[in-house]
Every structure is written in C-alpha cells, then in structure tokens.
Amino acid sequence: MGIEDVDRGRWYTARMQRQTAQRHAILDTIRQAAGPLSIPQIHARASQDAPGLGLATVYRTVKLLLATEHIVAVDFPGEEPHYEPIGRGHHHHFRCLSCDHWFELDRCLGCLVAIPDGTTLPDGFVVEAHHLTLYGRCPRCAAEPNPTASPA
Amino acid sequence: MGIEDVDRGRWYTARMQRQTAQRHAILDTIRQAAGPLSIPQIHARASQDAPGLGLATVYRTVKLLLATEHIVAVDFPGEEPHYEPIGRGHHHHFRCLSCDHWFELDRCLGCLVAIPDGTTLPDGFVVEAHHLTLYGRCPRCAAEPNPTASPA
DNA sequence: AGAGATGTGATAATGAATTATCGATATCGG
DNA sequence: CCGATATCGATAATTCATTATCACATCTCT
Structure with missing residues (x-):
C-alpha cells in the first residue's frame, strides 16, 4: 500500500x-x-x-x-x-447516526433497489441510475450503549 | 391554496x-x-x-x-x-438529468428498497432509515428529442 | 554532496451562500 | 381611514469552504 x-x-x-x-x-x-x-x-x-x-x-x-x-x-x-x-465499482453507503461516520457497503449488499436502471416507471420517468443511502447504526455503535465517536 | x-x-x-x-x-x-x-x-x-x-x-x-x-x-x-x-409522508425523489429538476415520486413508487428499515445487515449494520434517489429523464424530457429547461 | 526545481505550511485572499442592516412600504386593528 | 409597526427590497456584512501566495524545506538528478 x-x-x-x-x-x-x-x-x-x-x-x-x-x-x-x-x-x-x-x-x-x-x-x-x-x-x-x-x-x-x-x-x-x-x-x-x-x-x-x-x-x-x-x-x-x-x-x-x-x-x-x-x-x-x-x-x-x-x-x-x-x-x-477509485475502482470499487457500484456500491452504496451507510451512515451511522451515532458516530456520524460513513461506511462503504459491499457490492452484494449494495444493489438493494427493486427497480433496475433502464426501467420506465408508470408515470413515464425513465430510470438511468440510482443512489441509495442507508442510515442507522454501525456494528460498533449498535453494540455499545454509550458509543464513542471514533470508528474504524 | x-x-x-x-x-x-x-x-x-x-x-x-x-x-x-x-x-x-x-x-x-x-x-x-x-x-x-x-x-x-x-x-x-x-x-x-x-x-x-x-x-x-x-x-x-x-x-x-x-x-x-x-x-x-x-x-x-x-x-x-x-x-x-410538510406532511407528504415517506417518499423518494427523481432528478431529470436533462432539465435538472427534481420531482417527488408517489408513495406507491417510493418504497423500492428491498431491505426494510429495522433490518440488520449481515455485517452488523442496523438500518433505521434510507434515502433513495433516482436519476434519469422526466416524462417531458424523455419524449422530446431536444428538451427545454422549463419543466412543470 | 550540491544545485535547482518541486512541495510544504501558514496565512491571506477568494467565492458563494446566507444573514444583518436600514430606510421605505404595506398591513391590520381600531 | 390612520397610525404603529411588521415586513420589504437593496445591499453590505458575515460565514465557511476552498484556493492563492510566498518564504522555507525537501526531493531528485547528476
């Protein structure tokens, strides 16, 4: 590295x-x-x-x-x-609401969207791409009752 | 109004x-x-x-x-x-890459995420909320070959 | 090792979004 | 319809992230 x-x-x-x-x-x-x-x-x-x-x-x-x-x-x-x-491919992100840090989600967890790109929605909107962001608690903060602000 | x-x-x-x-x-x-x-x-x-x-x-x-x-x-x-x-409930947004305007998607189209809030991902991330944004072309710009920049 | 150009750190300058100021205007209870 | 004053429009001031400046330090090639 x-x-x-x-x-x-x-x-x-x-x-x-x-x-x-x-x-x-x-x-x-x-x-x-x-x-x-x-x-x-x-x-x-x-x-x-x-x-x-x-x-x-x-x-x-x-x-x-x-x-x-x-x-x-x-x-x-x-x-x-x-x-x-660069070069980590299509993925999404997770923000911990406790320690305020961002995490990259694995590709396998990333593509959670049910409507794939290229779909035309009923109203006529043509989807070409999407951004999904999940909010919640990271493993460390989910475990600790009094989370610190120093994640990985 | x-x-x-x-x-x-x-x-x-x-x-x-x-x-x-x-x-x-x-x-x-x-x-x-x-x-x-x-x-x-x-x-x-x-x-x-x-x-x-x-x-x-x-x-x-x-x-x-x-x-x-x-x-x-x-x-x-x-x-x-x-x-x-205020008060339009949980919904997502769509951005037209042609006219650069934002649209609110109907509730029925909004909740496209396969993993519901409250789920614990395999890595231990607890999902409490999500933001989904779709990018593409709005009905007007999808129809017109030379779209204007004055949507609804 | 030495010369000379590149890179660094401290800080001033810049730029863009937002907020405060202030004289002029418009609102609304009486 | 009047008067007190909340609100407006124009613009100066402020804030904050980013960039430019410049003297000094460091890297690379010989």
Whole structure:
C-alpha cells in the first residue's frame, strides 16, 4: 500500500512529480478507511503519519489524486464532499447516526433497489441510475450503549 | 391554496404576524411545485406572483415557513438545500438529468428498497432509515428529442 | 554532496451562500 | 381611514469552504 503500490505513470504528471511523506500518508489514509472521508477527516488521520500536515496540502493533494484518478469524490446530502479510492465499482453507503461516520457497503449488499436502471416507471420517468443511502447504526455503535465517536 | 388555507395559529407567531403577497406567493410556489425547489427556483417562480420580490425575502420567508412547520428542507448530494411542503409522508425523489429538476415520486413508487428499515445487515449494520434517489429523464424530457429547461 | 526545481505550511485572499442592516412600504386593528 | 409597526427590497456584512501566495524545506538528478 506504499510507494511501490503507486503506478508511476499516473502518479507522475506535470503537476505531481515527487513522492513525499505527506502524499503517501493522504493516499494511504483514504485507502485504509472503511468509507469515504471528508477533508477534515483526511487531515486528522493523515496527520498521524505526517506530523504537522497542513490543511492546504490536503486540499492540494486530494485535487491531484482526483486528477490522476487515484480517488473519486462522493457527495452526500447536505455535507462537504467525501473521497474514496477509485475502482470499487457500484456500491452504496451507510451512515451511522451515532458516530456520524460513513461506511462503504459491499457490492452484494449494495444493489438493494427493486427497480433496475433502464426501467420506465408508470408515470413515464425513465430510470438511468440510482443512489441509495442507508442510515442507522454501525456494528460498533449498535453494540455499545454509550458509543464513542471514533470508528474504524 | 390561498390565505384561507393557512392555519392562523401556525402562521401567526412572534416573528410572523402579517399576511403579505410575498409570503403567499412563496408558500403557494412551494406547494404547487412537482418537487422540491431551491431558493433561486422559489425566487424565480414566486416573482411572477409578487413582482420585484427580493432574494432576502425568500430566505427570510423560507426560514419562517420552516419554523412554523409549513415546509421541510430536503438535501441532495452536492446541491443547495431544497424545500417542499410538510406532511407528504415517506417518499423518494427523481432528478431529470436533462432539465435538472427534481420531482417527488408517489408513495406507491417510493418504497423500492428491498431491505426494510429495522433490518440488520449481515455485517452488523442496523438500518433505521434510507434515502433513495433516482436519476434519469422526466416524462417531458424523455419524449422530446431536444428538451427545454422549463419543466412543470 | 550540491544545485535547482518541486512541495510544504501558514496565512491571506477568494467565492458563494446566507444573514444583518436600514430606510421605505404595506398591513391590520381600531 | 390612520397610525404603529411588521415586513420589504437593496445591499453590505458575515460565514465557511476552498484556493492563492510566498518564504522555507525537501526531493531528485547528476
């Protein structure tokens, strides 16, 4: 999951030529998360691997990782954009109402929608895609009576 | 759908004592829409009934209508908040990828999710609620080859 | 190891949505 | 119909996320 894991052809671009501790910390943080992370979350977690990490560097690096197709942005209702690794296919997300964190659901659990894309609804609406978000309690918070705010 | 339709007990509060053309235009606009509206959309439509309507008045009135429980806010991924009348029960939304407008789906079409709330997923996630959004083409845009941007 | 370009961190600047201000206007009880 | 005042419209101010700036540190190639 370190340097050797990064495709040099993609990593190295006109604006992204050097491998630094900050960039690896940020990419590893996003890859190791259980779900999409916001900029503040990335900053907080990656700072443990890269002490003194600046917020501007997180914004810069996230933008570069988007441009080099290492990560993708995920938007949730009423929230700042979150980011997750690219290439995980169609899936849905789960938000824990207790610890407020987002989780990625397995593909097998994801496609819960009874009406597949391409269907025409009775009213004439043609469905081309869907977003499903589940809300509830993550395994940790569902077990604990007094849940903390520090999930995986 | 006019003045007589408004519960005076709810309409009249410490900060909302008078009935004005602007307030009725805004509430009627939200009630007559096919789906949730954003602030700019409310402003554009209500201005037809209340010429010269100011944007600040839309913000003010929407906030008051929220506080008096005449409307509710609906958030969509990556968008400004939208507003719809209160009391329409559980339903889902449809966004037309052609004209970019939101539609409210009938209740009978809404509950498309195969896993009902209260279910415990195999991983231990307890589902308490869900949001489903469908994307595609509204009846008007599905019919027209060159769709306009002025839906119902 | 050294030169030079790239990357970083702190912070100022920007941009967009929302809110506050204030003189003018319209509402509604009397 | 009048007067007190709630509300309006125009715009300045505020808030918050994101971006630009710049001096200093770090990486890479030789």
